[in-house]
Amino acid sequence: MTGSVWPHIMPVTQLTDGDAVPKTKTLLKTLLAALSLGALPATAGDDADITPGSKIAYIDAVDHGQTRRWQLVIAEADGSEPRAVMRSDALLMSPAWSPDRRRIALVAYDRGQAGLYLYELASGALRRITFLPGINGSPAWSPDGNTLAMTISDGKGNTDIALIDPHKETKTFDDVRKLTDSPAIDTEASWSPDGRRIAFTSDRSGTPQIWLMNADGSEPRMLTREGQNMRPRWSPDGKSIAYVSNSEGLLRIARVRISTGQTELLTQGPRDSGPSFSPTGDALLYSQSGHLAMLTFDGVPRVMTSTAMEVQETDWAR
Secondary structure (H helix, E strand, C coil), X not given: CCCCHHHHHCCHHHCCCCCCCCCHHHHHCCXXXXXXXXXXXXXXXXXXXXXXXXXXXXXXXEEECCEEEEEEEEEECCCCCCEEEEEECCCEEEEEECCCCCEEEEEEEECCEEEEEEEECCCCCEEECXXXXXXXXXXXXXXXXXXXXXXXXXXXXXXXXXXXXXXCCECCHHHCEECCCCCCEEEEEEECCCCCEEXXXXXXXXXXXXXXXXXXXXXXXXXXXXXXXXXXXXXXXXXXXXXXXXXCCEEEEEEEECCCCCEEECCCCCEEEEEEECCCCCEEEEEEXXXXXXXXXXXXXXXXXXXXXXXEEEEECC
């Protein structure tokens, strides 16, 4: 469930096998913690020139006694040399590398209110870019880096996908362009590599499934149909989408072929989440029961690091 509206509101560590997907209204009540955001000082030149595929980012939750803190971590692609670049006393979620690999968009909370923030890798600067009431979630960069898709809410438990300009502050709904407008929960946008289509999660069919639409919001169609499916991520060749499958009480990484709709399970669970393709498409980064893991397409999953305490969401710099 990691990365959707549902885990955007509930930490993955609060979920148990077989949990029904909760509704937004109930989950919003859990967001009461005050936020103490801290972007750690950057060393001059740190991460200023990142080559595609050389770095990964993830959210890690660390317990200090009875207190939990969240941190944004950047590491080498093999999971080595992890470095926390941002820490918070409240939830951090949904890290998303910009296409130029100079910024990371993510969700953070200030006095219980969600906002999208941009973390600048070279300087360590942190800037809030959305100030909308309700949910500000699931940032996803367009391939050209000029647009962010995000999840917004209407205050009645309904969520939609909208587009914003990441170079400006988004303060009112007049500053967004809505792509969906249904009574369902629409969330978790993911752009196709050519920028022409967007995959997203929606429960408009009655259960969360992976849907596709054109980049202007037209011609939505359901891509998956069995179980509960969420957190879509396009493969670099645009031929398939990885996602989180919730079925038989197990959270597993799966893949669906765009042309045929054929699905296949890639991991065994029981608590796998946050898939992210490598730039070449030959591997998937994900969270395996809280540990950072990689699945190469020889079918052998590998736990990458034992230092991360509770990895919740991942993204591979492309």
